[in-house]
Amino acid sequence: MAESLYSYVWRHTRRQQLWMLLVVLLSIPFLYVSLDLPKAIINGPIQGEGFEAGATTLPTYLRTTVPLPDGWFGLDEIVLFPGVQLDRMQALFILSGLFLAFVVINGAFKFYINIYKGRLGERMLRRLRYEMVDRLLRFPIRQFRQLRPPEVASMIKDELEPIGGFIGDAFVTPLFLMSQVLTSMVFIFVQSFTLGLVALAVTGLQIIVIPKMRRRLLVLGRERQLTARQLSGRIGEIIDGIASVHANDTSNFERAGISADLGHIFLIRFDIYQWKFFVKFLNNFLSQATPFIFYLFGGYFAITGQLDIGQLVAVIAAYRELPSPLKDLIDWDLARLDVAVKYDQVIEQFDIKGISDAALQAPVHGDVESLSGSFVLHGISTRDDAGTRLLEDVSVELPLTERTAAYGMIGDGAGQLAEILARLNAPTNGEVLLADRPLKSYGEATTGRRIAYAEATPFYPQSTLRDALLYPLKRRPVAAVPRSAGKRERLAQLETLAAGNSPLDPRDEWVDFKAAGASSAAELERRIAEVLKIVMLERDVQRFGLAASVPPEYQSRMAEPILHARVAFREQLAAAGMGAYVEPFDPARYMNNAGILENVVFGAARSSDAETTWMLTRSHVRQILQALGLVEPFLAIGREIAATMVDLFGDLEPGSPLLRRITIMRPEELATYRQILSRTDGKSFDEIADADRLPLIRLAFNYVEPRDRLGLLDDALRQRIVEARATFQENATAEIEGAIAFHEAGAYNPAASIQDNVLFGRIAQDMANAAEAVEQRLLQTLGALGLSELVQKAGLRYDLGSGAKRLSLAQQQKLGLARGILKSPDYLIANRCLSALDADTQGKIIAATLRRSRDPDRPFGTFWVLSGADQASMFERFVEFKDGRLVNDRKIEQSQPASALAAE
């Protein structure tokens, strides 16, 4: 790819560029004629030339000829159009009409070319961006250690953009502009050779001299940047060394230094101004002084009869056409320079040695054969970038059916070996064979599907839990999702191909449930349940599910079972003496375990976009509050909360993880509330502006007493809020009823979470054991009613947040292992993939995973880098690494005690 911008553009857009060229060429005669017409109009019908009294024939118009010098082939000219004879008025109307038509035609040409150019540019921008990402996907893994993600992203996003914009202009613009210049020029020459020479001389001067001067401006600009950087460095030095300046009386020396720097900068900047305005002056002068020559000499020729007035006017008009294309041409040249530099810079970053062959990642449709045999490693050594030895001469055979435990301190080599097996690292020396073939010769379709890798710091983009879990099954579209073949759709497909992008469509069904060993989509759910259990993520998913509303596809048939569960659960809870653990929804009582707004609204938002619903409700609620005189006490509560939060968290650095502990507002709102507090400080209720009231009331709305513990509610206020609840429901508009599903005793609430529906109340937040005990019973009840799958499905809709921030590291690691197992690999490479868990839990998960690996239908071997040697006893083989060497390799008798294994 390390080719120049022009050869790249030519390679991909040859045909389009040529077509545009053709169109430009076609447009030239029209431009020429539209220049010629004014002369004919002025000389002919207006001045009456050819219509003089006594003239026997009417003049001929629109005769089009190509003049030939010196009578080639015995002809003076080639006649393209013999012309028509017109009388004076006819001539005026027809010629003027023609002039208008040509203006329209010229405009249409310009329009077409601009659109075409724009599309070509956008297409090429798309191609360039796609190619960069494509290359990124093929970069050798070690390259990523040197990459800074925001830099790469901004290169692809921002720096390529002007290049894309330029590509449409690469060939056509200069030719188009040049053709305009030439047309005008030729036109002038045809009218008068002498005036043509004058115009040519002036234009030549502009084309040659001005770009040179502008380039000098670029150089100066770069110099200015350098010196400015030096200046800031020098100021920094003065500040850092201020003690020695004072101690040595060298302040005047520093002053002199700064003065010299500033002088240097001044000279450069002044130079820039001089050049800039001189160029401007020259440019203006040349284009404005030339008419002087035309007036003088043109006038002279006209008076002496060598040139008619129409010709002179036409020449001057044609000359007026010259400067703007000329200026554009010069600008284009500058843009070309600029873009070529940018292009080279970006391309350099993406032209990397060792980039893998595109064929290794080519999409493979159909199934991939299972692997059998062994990993065989011969004399493997690796070094890191600094040359430190990570692995030294390791030779080992790892049968794919064997379960191997690897152990070593971090950096001792076990993890590195795991990375080599997973192809995330290439050995510096030695050879890795998989099933008798070099590992690197396999396409990723084979290794990526048949080998699983779980690591300590998995990364998840923002998605649902389900999407994250099924990610490894998305290797190719397995079924097309039918889409209406609209015009937009066809255009999108066409453009995708034209830009050389991947034709695969992410909207198709990509989840290959067969790859998970499931024969149907329904069985996939069972497989998912199975792996969630293995990695002990089951409870978390169920908890997410309880907090979510019933998935839409289940809504219609859930009302009855859920009401059933509600009754059963109530009985169970009462029987266990846990009545105090749940605060029931009671229209006549304040709910301590819910926020103030929820207490007023007493229902759940129907739309998944809860934010909008609340926004809508808030204003209605505020009207009710206004009527009931509750705004003032709420404002006071809001102020108290804001003051406490600013007091507690105000001094923390932005981005501090402690800020996530603020539950009542978003951390980034702290600054806003600080300002509101200072604006409203000491003001009475009436003096506070509406804009400040709203956020404060919103804050009060979120207040949950047992959670926030600021002691802001008393019984009287609680009572008034319950009254507001009744008023709110009575006055609910149709809009509110469409947005909110009110809690009603004995009714299923489709908008509320599964948990709220079954409990018909809230878990007491301050009862320490309540959540655990209630959840457990809740799941039991739901399970007994056959609703476990519903809870799982709802739980899998959980949004992980960006970078999976809404999962703990332990959960992230469990998820990583879960999706490794879910894809039913032939071999699982686990690289300290449970390090965030306590040893006990790790042991349980490893045991469950190994049990699954012995499933005769879908067995897999494993290379498991352990965090501690104690767990090795569950494996069949134990290898230990120290200082990059394999120091211990033995078979394990299943009953052997773990403590005897570690070499120490």
Place this chain on the structure above:
Amino acid sequence: MSVLTSEVDILRRVPLFSGIEAPKLKLLAFTSKLVRYEASEVLFRQGDPGDSAFVILSGQAVVIADTPGGEIEIARLGETDFVGEIGILCDMPRTATVRAVTNVKALRIGKDCLVELLENFPSIGLSMLRGLALRLSRTTAELVEYRSHDA
């Protein structure tokens, strides 16, 4: 006035936190969770993973060790007592069970939360370190005394 303030007052009387400035104690109190236990409910069980520590705000609890010979009561806990801190600092399973004797109100300080506080304010770590060191020297002194009695 607010519940939070009274919590901070109690935290200030916990020896391990005595060197920490009031605003940081307030942050600690706010980021912890207020939990209530009814009599005979368990705060945590021996062998459980240690993910949080507790400061007793009111009520009484008892520390029990499960031994092959049955339950042994090790200590009684009351207001301002701090329990379970070893577990969150060392990532060890609980070494004993703690059970409420009366209704208990306590602050539960989560492991992540304490770690974040320590990372943000090293001074908290220092004063806790000082508290732990004091406790260690006291234990050592007791051990010396015990040994000399033994001899």
